[in-house]
Amino acid sequence: xxxxxxxxTAVAMAAVASFIFGGIWYGLLSKQWMxxxxxxxxxxxxxxxxxxxxxxxxxxxALLVMATMLAGVFLHLSRGGVAMxxxxxxxSGLMIWAGFVMSSLVxxxxxxxxxxxxxxxxxxxxxxxxxxxxxxxxxxxx
Numbered sequence: 001x002x003x004x005x006x007x008x009t010a011v012a013m014a015a016v017a018s019f020i021f022g023g024i025w026y027g028l029l030s031k032q033w034m035x036x037x038x039x040x041x042x043x044x045x046x047x048x049x050x051x052x053x054x055x056x057x058x059x060x061x062a063l064l065v066m067a068t069m070l071a072g073v074f075l076h077l078s079r080g081g082v083a084m085x086x087x088x089x090x091x092s093g094l095m096i097w098a099g100f101v102m103s104s105l106v107x108x109x110x111x112x113x114x115x116x117x118x119x120x121x122x123x124x125x126x127x128x129x130x131x132x133x134x135x136x137x138x139x140x141x142x
Contacts, residue, residue: 005079006071010140014067014133019060021132025125036118067133070096074137084138093134094127101126 026033034040073092078084102123109119 005075006068007137007141008068010137011064011067011071013140014070014136015060015063017136018063018067018129018132021128022059022063022125025128026121029121032117033121036115036121063129063133066129067137070130070133071137071141074134074141084142086135086138089134089138090131093130097127097130101130 070093073096074084074089077088077092082088105123105126106119108114109122
């Protein structure tokens, strides 16, 4: 479905793909991430019944918002004459990551006294998210 020029199917697929990526990323780096974030398995797993679903729901909704905004940026760029090729989409995702996401993450982690490892793990995750979302949105919208 296209409303206002944005493919909401592409947005939904971008959110799902990046959510799956996050599960794989943090699954592979769980021990390093917990150590860098000063968390233990007891905290992560929650009380007896496993981890709370709330952070996962919040994460998925945030990924939907991110994918929607990214699609809006791409629509705006394309209406300004920029051809939204896969290369341009990935480059845009990379620039958004470097200019907004990673710079914010570095500042927050510095003031929180977080380990550099946490910044690299989280930053790598958000780079992957933006590149995946960029690719899905561009490929499904053209």
